[in-house]
Amino acid sequence: MERINTQTRFDELMRRVRACRICRDCPRYGGPLPHEPRPVLQAGRGARICIASQAPGNKAHQKGLPFYDPSGVRLREWLDVTETEFYDPERFAIIPMGFCFPGYDAKGGDLPPRRECAETWHEELFAALPDLELILVIGQYSQRYHLPERHRRKTLTATVANWRDILEEDRHPAVLPMPHPSWRNNAWLRRNPWFGEELLPELQRRVRRLIS
Structure with a gap:
């Protein structure tokens, strides 16, 4: 009975998150969204891995599915998982810093994640x-939230390069910093071959153990 009640409470939490309209009705940072809010996330109570990303892109917003874009294809390659495995909420929770597509900036890039989401929902969701x-922290906004200050460096590259010390620290769940899998980071990947040669094999080994 307790297990049923716990699942019911979790389902209700997810329903409330997906119905959230805080940034539309009471905007605190940067005014309202340029579109109707549509929180995009994924989670099941049995998930053993969390992808803590930044915010869904426009394609993910339109589809209502996280990482529904080329960056999602690359991320699944990094994890060495199938699309079916990736979108199984009992394997992977996907909890971005901002749940809704934030819109575009003046240069055509995505705006930063909305701050209302983490302030309102993250503590309850992770509890x-x-x-x-294992929590995979993707990008600077997620790293600032999930990593203690002693592990954060002046640049994202330096933080990710410190991945062994961060991953091996005695904390639960373990945390692994990563760059964003955007194709705009191709040059970064070429400049930092250790990411593919050293970090990704360890990531894939851990992921396979946790989802098998």
Whole structure:
């Protein structure tokens, strides 16, 4: 009975998150969104891995599915998982810093994640995921939230390069910093071959163990 009640409470939490309209009705940062809010996230109570990303892009917003774009294809390649495995909420929770597509800036890039989401929902969401063993923190906004100050460096590259010390620290769940899988980061990947040669094999080994 308790297990049923716990699942019911979790389902209700996810329903409330997906119905959230805080940034439309009471905008605190940067005014309202340029479109109707559509929170895009994924989570099941049994998830053992969390992808803590930045915010959904426009394609993910239109589809209502996280990482529904070329960056999602690359991320699944990095994880060495199938699309079916990736979109299984009992394997992967996907909890971005901002749940809605934030719109574009003057240069055509995505705006920063809305701050209302993390302030309102993150503590309750992560408390409702007791089986998490690994959090992949993608991008600077996520790293500032999930990493203690002692592990954050002046640049994203320096933070990710410190991945061994961060991953091996005695904390639960373990945390692994990563760059964004955007194709705009191709030059970064070429300049930092250690990411593919050293970090990704360790990531894939851990992911396969946790989702098998």
